[in-house]
Amino acid sequence: MLTTNAFAGIAALVGDPARASMLVALMDGRALTATELATVAGVTPQTASSHLAKLVAGELLAVERQGRHRYHRVATPAIAQMIESMMAVAATGAIARHRPLRTGPRDVMMRRARTCYDHLAGRVAVGIADRMITRGEIRLGADGGEVTERGTDLLRSLGIEIPRAAGRRGGRAFCRPCLDWSERRPHIAGAVGKALLAHSIDTLWLRPIAGSRAVIVTPLGRDTLTRLFGLAPDIWDDPT
Structure with a gap:
């Protein structure tokens, strides 16, 4: 069920310029690493990891693991449509x-x-x-x-x-x-x-x-x- 708090939470996640840059970068359908997304957003890898953790927790991004690497992608077509x-x-x-x-x-x-x-x-x-x-x-x-x-x-x-x-x-x-x-x-x-x-x-x-x-x-x-x-x-x- 939709609540105003949930709505505001999604808006806050997208509203940060660094997180917005990461979301836009993922709109070509690729899955990117935290390091790659840090470069896109112009932040340090540590800061990028913090942002990505919030986006994953908010279910805007999903994580795929291959060996030692973690790749981030837009979680669903509905999220991509929103962006x-x-x-x-x-x-x-x-x-x-x-x-x-x-x-x-x-x-x-x-x-x-x-x-x-x-x-x-x-x-x-x-x-x-x-x-x-x-x-x-x-x-x-x-x-x-x-x-x-x-x-x-x-x-x-x-x-x-x-x-x-x-x-x-x-x-x-x-x-x-x-x-x-x-x-x-x-x-x-x-x-x-x-x-x-x-x-x-x-x-x-x-x-x-x-x-x-x-x-x-x-x-x-x-x-x-x-x-x-x-x-x-x-x-x-x-x-x-």
């Missing part, structure tokens, strides 16, 4: 309006296509969602999403089969909207979003960049995604 939504809200605030970000080449790539936890985000992802909604292949609402029969046929034609068990109680949402922090419109998350990203990487439409959330859209990917989803030509222009 992405907060990033979207922060990007529309007074600081963003009065102190515009001067983007460089890396930022351009992030805005075009990037990972959002375990699914695709950015202009390309929003364009795919828009087209699938227009063609009646998915329905996205405030509380969730649905893949129609037409959408199921499209996914199967691409060789994507998504277990319906993903939508069972306690499991990953089958299909849901995720507010894109740079485009401020929804892209596709849940099991469907995860499968689309995995398929795009397996087929070499997308190529991940080590150490970054940005992904490269290959020439094959650009041609194929444009054909499959009727993406507008200007989606490939450098965003400003």
